[in-house]
Amino acid sequence: MNIKIGLLSDTHNFFDEKIYNYFKDVDEIWHAGDIGNIELLNEIKSFKKTRSVYGNIDDQEIRNECKKELLFSLLDFKIFITHIGGRPPKYNKEVLKKIINYKPDIFVCGHSHILNISKDEKLNLIYINPGAAGKIGLQKERTIVRFEINIKKKIKSVEVIKL
Numbered sequence: 001m002n003i004k005i006g007l008l009s010d011t012h013n014f015f016d017e018k019i020y021n022y023f024k025d026v027d028e029i030w031h032a033g034d035i036g037n038i039e040l041l042n043e044i045k046s047f048k049k050t051r052s053v054y055g056n057i058d059d060q061e062i063r064n065e066c067k068k069e070l071l072f073s074l075l076d077f078k079i080f081i082t083h084i085g086g087r088p089p090k091y092n093k094e095v096l097k098k099i100i101n102y103k104p105d106i107f108v109c110g111h112s113h114i115l116n117i118s119k120d121e122k123l124n125l126i127y128i129n130p131g132a133a134g135k136i137g138l139q140k141e142r143t144i145v146r147f148e149i150n151i152k153k154k155i156k157s158v159e160v161i162k163l
Helices: 018-022 038-047 060-065 093-102
Strands: 002-008 028-031 049-052 069-074 077-082 106-108 115-120 125-130 143-150 155-162
Touching: 002 018, 002 125, 018 143, 028 038, 038 049, 038 060, 069 093, 077 093, 115 143, 115 155, 125 143
Parallel strands: 002 028, 028 049, 077 106, 106 125
Antiparallel strands: 002 143, 069 077, 115 125, 143 155
16 A cells, blocks of 8 residues: 655745646645645645644644644654754754654654755654745745655655756
8 A cells, every 4th residue: 555645845825836736646745834824725635635734934823723743653654744843963952852752754844945855864764854835935946745655664756846
């Protein structure tokens, strides 16, 4: 069994129409915060099953719909998603404590607008920051990520999509 994931972050009130095509075959969308407005969140939720966290720019309406962080299991993967997480090995101190306690297989965050997919050997996890999908920020390219996880606890078909 495979589950296809579409991952994005930092939309900042902008949802590129091309994402519908890139994510048409995914089973779930994960949004790592800085959504921008409740209408955009509702649009994503009406398109696909969505797991999302709020970011530092998100207002109370989004914070009422989303949590600061998500810790969940999917096909035996332990997943941790938050907006401000840092990066290997320089994690946010609060996040690092949760990583050590929860021991996720996949850690997802946004905020930096810097695409980074890497293996943290020390903490035995896959770190994914999908970069920024929106137009606001200093990023040179807008990016999203698509990948699959399977029952054999493998991550496969990892694709970085440049918008």
